[in-house]
Amino acid sequence: MFTAPAAVFQGDCVIAEIQTDLAITRAEVSLHSADGEERVRIAAVPINDSLFVAPVPLDIRLAPGEYVLVLTVETGLVRLERRQVLTVQEKIFVKEEIYLDAKNTAVRLDSSPKRIQQIQTLNKILETVDTDAIRYPGPFHSPLREEPVRRTSFFGDTRVFRYSSGRADLSFHYGIDYGIPIGTPVFAVGDGTVVMAENRISTGYTIVIEHFPGIYSLYYHLDTLHCAPGELLRTGTLIAKSGNTGVSTGPHLHLEFRVNAVPVSPDWFFTNTLWSTPAP
Structure with a gap:
């Protein structure tokens, strides 16, 4: 069937x-x-x-x-x-303009070998479908304990970045941004294995968790990390404190989901499970 x-x-x-x-x-x-x-x-x-x-x-x-x-x-x-x-x-996505100061402009336009290598490393992880990975069916939960939390940006937003140099750049926003103070506890959205926990140029302190072969949750712009690669987590485990690191115009948490490297709405994961038939 x-x-x-x-x-x-x-x-x-x-x-x-x-x-x-x-x-x-x-x-x-x-x-x-x-x-x-x-x-x-x-x-x-x-x-x-x-x-x-x-x-x-x-x-x-x-x-x-x-x-x-x-x-x-x-x-x-x-x-x-x-x-x-x-x-x-069809889904209607928000359009927004974001003005970056000199610091954020420099980070976003950074073409150094270190940043390029970080991008390639993350992409390789997100493209990996590990058949031995955990199989967490859901449900997935908010990474924050206090709800509701103000969302400052939404999944699928069309963004025009206005640089301090006068240039402009078009991109898409692949997650949800929660406007929260620095130091707010951040929790794992579901059972999974930590496959990245490090400081990156673009996204600051970053965590990536694998929940199912090819399915990952990502947490950006953190202040402190409370987990390490290889660690097996349960839903609701404290993994970090929120921050304002990387390309960021204010304190917030960016949450993202990838399925075979393709960005998928976090709200889909909050309202669905990965299979409906009970597995013995």
Whole structure:
């Protein structure tokens, strides 16, 4: 049996569940546009002998409209294929201008080998799908104890950075910014393994947690770190205190989720689980 939602928004994640008694050797789900062009292909992850899950991320720039999810299953003897229509609905994203002082301008325009290496290292982590990784189904929780907290920027914001030099640069905001004082406790949003805990030029003190093969939560602009790479965490574990480090115009926490390196709305993770069928 192949189940997936019929309609989602840009920036969401589609969870495709495959339940079968067949001895599967390979299962994957791909997303195709109406003209047949493949947009993304995700290998399904085994949860147990009869349940496989494929989290399919939808880029915020994916055009609204009808797409086709294609499930391909191989058992060693036969190859099965199932198709399902998926409607991607338009989501309205905020547009904002951010004025950077000389310090933030210098950091954002830094092209040093050290910064380039840091970017490459982070990207390599986010592109990794470790089949031996923890499989946390959710639910995911807020990284902050006090709710509600003022959000100063939103997922998918279109940003125009105005530099002190007079230049301008267009980019997208891939997470949620919470406006909180320096030193506010920050907690793990779900069970997972710490795969990065270090100071970076762009994002300041940074933590990355792996929750599922290919799924990561990221925490930027921290002040102090209270975890280390390789540490296995439980939901709600204190991992850091918030700060104002890296490219930052004021004290805040930036929270982000990546699925196979593609940014997905944190609010999707707060309101969904990675599979619905109980795993024995």
